Amino acid sequence: MPKILIQFAHPTLSKSSVQKTMESYCRTVKGVTFNDLYENYPDLYIDVKKEQQLLLQHDIIVLQHPFYWYSSPPIMKQWLDLVLEYNWAYGPEGNRLAGKKIFNALSCGGSKEAYKDTGYNRFPVNVYLLPFNQTAHLCKMEYLPPFVIHETYSMKQQTIDDHGKQYASILKAFVNNEIQQEHYQHIEYLNELHLLSALNS
Amino acid sequence: MIYLASAVIMVPVAKRLGLGSVLGYLVAGVLIGPAGLEFIGLEGQDIMHFAEFGVVMMLFVIGLELEPSRLWRMRKDIAGLGGLQVGITSLVVMGLALAFGIYWKEALALGLIVAMSSTAIVMQTLDEKGWLKTAAGQSSFAVLLFQDLAIIPMLALFPLLASNQPEEVAHGSESGSLVSNLPAWEQAVIVLGSVAIVVVTGKYLLRPVFRIMAKTGMREMFTAIALLLVVGIAVLMTSVGLSPALGAFLAGVVLANSEYRHELESSIDPFKGLLLGLFFISVGSSIDFQLIISKPLLIMGLVSGFMICKAAILFALGKIFKVRTAQNFIFSFGLSQVGEFAFVLLSFSLQEGVLTKDITDIMMAVVAISMALTPLVMVLNDKLILSRVCKVEEGLQVQRPSDVEEQDNPVIIAGYGHFGNTIGRFLRANNVTATVLDNDSDNVDFLRRMGLKVYYGDATRYELLDIAGANKAQMIIIAINDEEKRLEMIETVKKHFPHLHILVRSTNRNDAYDLMNAGMMHIYRETFDTSLRLGIDALKLLGHRAHEATRSAKTFFIHDERTLKHLSKIRNDEELYLNTVRQSIEELEMIMQADREAMNLGAIAGWERKAENA
Numbered sequence: 001m002p003k004i005l006i007q008f009a010h011p012t013l014s015k016s017s018v019q020k021t022m023e024s025y026c027r028t029v030k031g032v033t034f035n036d037l038y039e040n041y042p043d044l045y046i047d048v049k050k051e052q053q054l055l056l057q058h059d060i061i062v063l064q065h066p067f068y069w070y071s072s073p074p075i076m077k078q079w080l081d082l083v084l085e086y087n088w089a090y091g092p093e094g095n096r097l098a099g100k101k102i103f104n105a106l107s108c109g110g111s112k113e114a115y116k117d118t119g120y121n122r123f124p125v126n127v128y129l130l131p132f133n134q135t136a137h138l139c140k141m142e143y144l145p146p147f148v149i150h151e152t153y154s155m156k157q158q159t160i161d162d163h164g165k166q167y168a169s170i171l172k173a174f175v176n177n178e179i180q181q182e183h184y185q186h187i188e189y190l191n192e193l194h195l196l197s198a199l200n201s
Numbered sequence: 202m203i204y205l206a207s208a209v210i211m212v213p214v215a216k217r218l219g220l221g222s223v224l225g226y227l228v229a230g231v232l233i234g235p236a237g238l239e240f241i242g243l244e245g246q247d248i249m250h251f252a253e254f255g256v257v258m259m260l261f262v263i264g265l266e267l268e269p270s271r272l273w274r275m276r277k278d279i280a281g282l283g284g285l286q287v288g289i290t291s292l293v294v295m296g297l298a299l300a301f302g303i304y305w306k307e308a309l310a311l312g313l314i315v316a317m318s319s320t321a322i323v324m325q326t327l328d329e330k331g332w333l334k335t336a337a338g339q340s341s342f343a344v345l346l347f348q349d350l351a352i353i354p355m356l357a358l359f360p361l362l363a364s365n366q367p368e369e370v371a372h373g374s375e376s377g378s379l380v381s382n383l384p385a386w387e388q389a390v391i392v393l394g395s396v397a398i399v400v401v402t403g404k405y406l407l408r409p410v411f412r413i414m415a416k417t418g419m420r421e422m423f424t425a426i427a428l429l430l431v432v433g434i435a436v437l438m439t440s441v442g443l444s445p446a447l448g449a450f451l452a453g454v455v456l457a458n459s460e461y462r463h464e465l466e467s468s469i470d471p472f473k474g475l476l477l478g479l480f481f482i483s484v485g486s487s488i489d490f491q492l493i494i495s496k497p498l499l500i501m502g503l504v505s506g507f508m509i510c511k512a513a514i515l516f517a518l519g520k521i522f523k524v525r526t527a528q529n530f531i532f533s534f535g536l537s538q539v540g541e542f543a544f545v546l547l548s549f550s551l552q553e554g555v556l557t558k559d560i561t562d563i564m565m566a567v568v569a570i571s572m573a574l575t576p577l578v579m580v581l582n583d584k585l586i587l588s589r590v591c592k593v594e595e596g597l598q599v600q601r602p603s604d605v606e607e608q609d610n611p612v613i614i615a616g617y618g619h620f621g622n623t624i625g626r627f628l629r630a631n632n633v634t635a636t637v638l639d640n641d642s643d644n645v646d647f648l649r650r651m652g653l654k655v656y657y658g659d660a661t662r663y664e665l666l667d668i669a670g671a672n673k674a675q676m677i678i679i680a681i682n683d684e685e686k687r688l689e690m691i692e693t694v695k696k697h698f699p700h701l702h703i704l705v706r707s708t709n710r711n712d713a714y715d716l717m718n719a720g721m722m723h724i725y726r727e728t729f730d731t732s733l734r735l736g737i738d739a740l741k742l743l744g745h746r747a748h749e750a751t752r753s754a755k756t757f758f759i760h761d762e763r764t765l766k767h768l769s770k771i772r773n774d775e776e777l778y779l780n781t782v783r784q785s786i787e788e789l790e791m792i793m794q795a796d797r798e799a800m801n802l803g804a805i806a807g808w809e810r811k812a813e814n815a
Contacts, residue, residue, distance in 0.1 A: 045755045048807065082807040 004032045004171055005058035006105075009065040009076040011038055018107045018152045018160055019066060025164035026064075031175040033058060037075045044078050051083045052096075060101045060174055061141075063132065067108035067148075070121075070128040080135060089139045098140035101174075103190065104129055105147040105167065112150050126188065147190040166191065226478045227573045230485020254435070255476025256321050256541060260349065260446045261431050262473055263324065263342075264453020265466050272454060275343055282340055282522055283347020286536075289514050290316040294507070306362040310555045313355050314547060314564065315507050319540030320345045320446075321477055322575050326535065330583075331683060335641045336524050337531035344515075344536055349447050352542055359546070362555045395441045399434060399448060403455030424468040431469070484541070484569050492566050503567045504574065512537035527642035527657070534582045538571040609673035610636045613701075615660035615690060616681030617644060620706055620727060624678055625653075635678075636669050661689040663697050676702035684712050691719050710765065717769045733758055764791075 006026060010019050013036075027034050035054060041047070055061065065072045087093045106125070114121045125148055126133075136143035147170065149155075149163050170193055173179050183193060272279075291312035298308035323341055324333075332338045407430075414422045431449055438448035456465065493500050515533035524532055547564055550556045556564075612628060612635040614621045625635050637653055638660040639645050645657040658665045660681060671677065677694055679687050687705060694701055704723040707713040716724050733754045740750035768791065 043755065045752065045759075085807050 001031060001175055002059035002101075002177065003057065004029075004060045004062060004174060005054055006032060006034045006062045006064050007037060007076070007079065008034060009037045009063075009073045009079075011073050011075075013038070016066065016107070017157065018149060018155065018163070019064075021157075021160045021164040022064065022105070022107070022149075022167055025168040026171055029168050029171045029175065032171055037079060038073075041075065044075055046075075046079055046082050048082050048085070051079065052085075052088065055083070055097060055100075058100075062103060062105050062147075062171075064105040067106045067125070067128075071131075072104075084135070084139060095140060100141045101144055102132075102136045102141045103144035103146055104132055107149045107152045109153050110150065112148075124188070144184055145187055145190050149191075226481030227485040227576070230482035231573075233482070233486060254431075255473055255478070255480045257435050257445045257449045258431055258469055258473040259321060259324060259477060261434075261449035261453040262466055262469060264450040264455075265457050269454055269457065275339070278340060278343035278522070279347050282518055283344045283351075285518055286344050286515060287313075287316045287348060287351050289518075290511055293510060293514065297506075297510075307556055307560070310359065310362050310546075310550050311560075311564070313358075314543045314550070315511070315539050317348050317352075317540040317542040317546070318345060318511075318536040319538050319542075319572050319575065320349065321480060321541055322538065322572055323535050325477065326576060326579055331640060331686075332531065335528060335531075336643050337528040337535065340519065340522065340524055340528075340532050341535055346450075348540070348542065349450065352447065352546075355546065359550050359555050360553050362550075362553075392441050395437055396448075396451065398437070399452050400455055403452050407456065423465065424472075427465045427469040428472065480541070484572055492562060493570070496563070500563060500566055500570065503563070504570050507539060507567065508537040508571055508574070508578070511539075525643055525646055527646070530582055530586050531579075531642075534578050535575070537578065538575040539568040540572070543568045609670040610634045610654065611675040612636070613638065613666070613669055613671060613674050613677045615639075615677065615679050616706075617648065617655070618680070618682060620682065621678065621680030624680060636674070638665060638669055661686055661693055663693055666693065666698065671698045671701060674698075674701060676704060679703065679705040681706075682708075684708055684715070688715060688719055691716070691721065695720070713765060714769045717766070729761070730758075 008023065010016060013019060013023070023034065026032055033054070037046075063072065063076060065076055071077075084090065084097075085094075089097050108125070110119075110121055113119050115124050117123070125146060129146060133143045147167060170179075170190055173193070179193065184190060187193070291309070293312070294315045295305075295308045295312035298311050299305060303311070323345060327333050327338045327341060333342070410426065411423075414426055430452065434448040434452050435445035438445045512533045515536055516529055519529035519532050544565065547556070547561045547568070551558060551561045612633060614625050614635045615638045617625060617637045617639040621637070621639075625637060628635050634654070637648060637655040639648070639655060639657065640659055642657050645655050648655040656665060656669050660666065660679075666677075671694070677698070679690055679694075681687055681690070684707075687707075691703060691705065694703055702723070703721060704725070705716055705721050707716050707724050707726050709726060709728070713724050713726055736757075737747075737750045737754045740753070741747050
């Protein structure tokens with residue numbers, strides 16, 4: 001059974017109901033390790049050896065964070081810079097992460113409409129995520145479509161809970177090996193997987 | 202040997218009962234004295250003379266801790282508080298004596314004698330309680346210092362008061378002073394001259410000597426020279442008719458600015474402690490129980506009369522000098538006994554024929570008993586009066602315990618000096634309220650007025666922790682500055698409140714080892730973070746990049762905490778056969794070796810590679 005590592009980055013979690021709900025739901029899934037980066041490294045001093053060890057122990061890496069200025073909070077970048085070492089994650093001998101799956105799980109304020117060429121954000125979320133995509137590619141990992149929750153500012157707790165449940169069910173499906181490449185090959189967001197009959201049963 | 206054995210037995214017992222070591226020594230003295238088990242007889246008197254040396258050393262050490270500038274700042278207290286205390290007490294006692302039909306010269310002598318308090322007992326007690334720096338401690342010290350100074354004119358004055366024929370004329374002139382046969386002005390010149398010798402020697406001559414001693418690198422040499430110094434001064438002062446204690450104090454003050462003062466202090470400390478102990482034991486053993494039994498009412502009446510009278514005068518003076526109520530109780534009760542200088546003055550006045558033997562015998566007993574009672578009075582004061590005074594100000598909370606429980610704070614901070622106070626402020630800024638325990642009643646007063654929940658007292662005691670709500674709290678922060686008290690407190694907390702998180706301040710590495718052995722998980726070396734922050738700034742000023750320096754400090758920090766844990770384990774195994782000095786050097790070598798390795802690891806491969814490329 002594949003194991004999931006959630007790399008979580010939120011500088012003010014106590015003020016975010018969406019991310020808190022996502023956290024509490026995903027912690028209920030068996031086979032998921034929740035690694036709270038800001039909690040473990042409040043001064044951004046990351047323990048590289050320990051983080052690499054964690055990566056080696058898991059098969060699917062989820063980068064869970066709010067979408068700040070079209071990217072992640074800074075600790076996520078710090079983590080990438082320090083942990084993905086040359087000839088460890090990439091480079092001629094850097095094969096330690098090869099074959100693992102990785103995707104982003106985001107919450108963002110703007111609607112999906114805003115992330116169209118006609119919207120005020122002009123580009124789709126996936127375009128903004130290209131640096132993550134390419135990083136994964138260089139490390140010989142498979143980059144999956146993101147899980148995205150839009151319009152978080154005005155969201156009611158009921159809706160937030162629904163998103164949380166959906167997130168947990170997708171993670172569970174990954175752990176149970178129920179999601180194959182053909183399922184996500186042609187979709188924009190992993191959220192669309194809930195249309196799969198396998199997940200609804 | 203009997204002395205030592207009795208001290209070894211009685212002092213821990215007295216400490217255990219919360220009575221302080223002074224009372225322990227005194228009880229030990231009573232037990233082995235003529236009145237008790239009769240291990241020692243009349244030679245107790247001789248031992249006492251020898252042991253008075255402890256008092257001399259204590260004043261030397263006190264002098265060492267007092268820089269001249271501080272002494273100068275205290276001049277108002279010393280002259281005002283001290284002068285008034287000696288003056289008023291003497292007059293009141295003299296008045297009483299006159300009323301009882303004693304001749305005025307004798308009455309004046311008695312008054313002066315009774316005005317003296319015991320430097321040895323008071324300073325020792327204040328030190329043990331950690332009260333030296335409080336208002337009560339400072340005022341007590343000022344008064345004691347004035348009394349020590351006043352001894353000199355008194356010794357000069359007593360011969361003039363002689364109304365009875367000296368018992369033996371020859372005996373009188375033998376009383377120690379080489380210069381007493383010279384005319385008065387020559388005496389004065391010689392006295393001033395010898396004071397000048399002490400000052401000049403201390404200031405200019407001793408420093409090069411110390412430097413040479415320090416170069417030899419042998420600690421014993423410091424002990425030797427410190428002892429030589431004190432003995433030398435005592436001999437010099439006695440030979441010119443001055444108080445040796447005062448001379449030693451003077452020498453101490455002169456050396457207080459010297460860079461070797463801590464060295465001197467630590468090398469003389471054990472002698473001081475032992476001799477003082479001996480002194481207290483001999484006071485205990487010199488109490489003449491036969492006399493007390495024959496005239497119990499008279500003696501007890503005198504003791505309580507003198508003590509109440511002195512305490513009342515002190516309390517009034519404390520009020521005038523604006524000492525706060527709780528502190529004033531410590532101050533006035535603490536100084537209410539008649540002190541060891543009284544013994545000196547009594548025997549002197551007997552020799553000079555100022556007082557008759559009947560009176561001095563009774564007074565000897567009175568003085569000894571009043572000294573013996575002091576620690577008891579202090580304990581009573583601590584337990585009964587202080588707790589009440591501090592509670593009264595607390596108002597309704599204590600009378601309605603349910604109220605207290607409802608607003609119980611999650612955090613208890615023990616010790617609210619500069620360390621605890623920063624923690625408290627930080628927590629408050631984040632809306633976390635803390636209950637504070639402190640043993641400085643002035644501080645307690647002040648914090649109460651600031652609206653904090655503060656309890657006065659010894660935080661190592663179960664009762665206080667219980668009142669402070671340790672049962673309901675989540676954590677206790679031990680920020681008191683006394684290492685031993687901290688360990689005591691940890692024991693109490695672990696025993697009675699095992700649910701509490703304990704966060705404890707530590708002085709340095711060695712202290713941290715002790716705390717680890719005590720099972721502490723959260724240890725904070727008080728200078729460690731600060732030193733590293735300074736190190737970061739040093740690197741920055743040398744041109745290093747700020748972030749790199751900061752990161753390097755963090756690497757160093759984590760590594761050092763790890764080394765500390767590692768070494769604490771090794772240390773326990775090898776402690777038995779490694780001698781302390783060698784051990785600490787080896788340890789430093791190991792630490793430095795590990796430092797180099799860790800800093801190599803600290804280089805960030807992820808960034809190094811990028812640095813080459815971009």
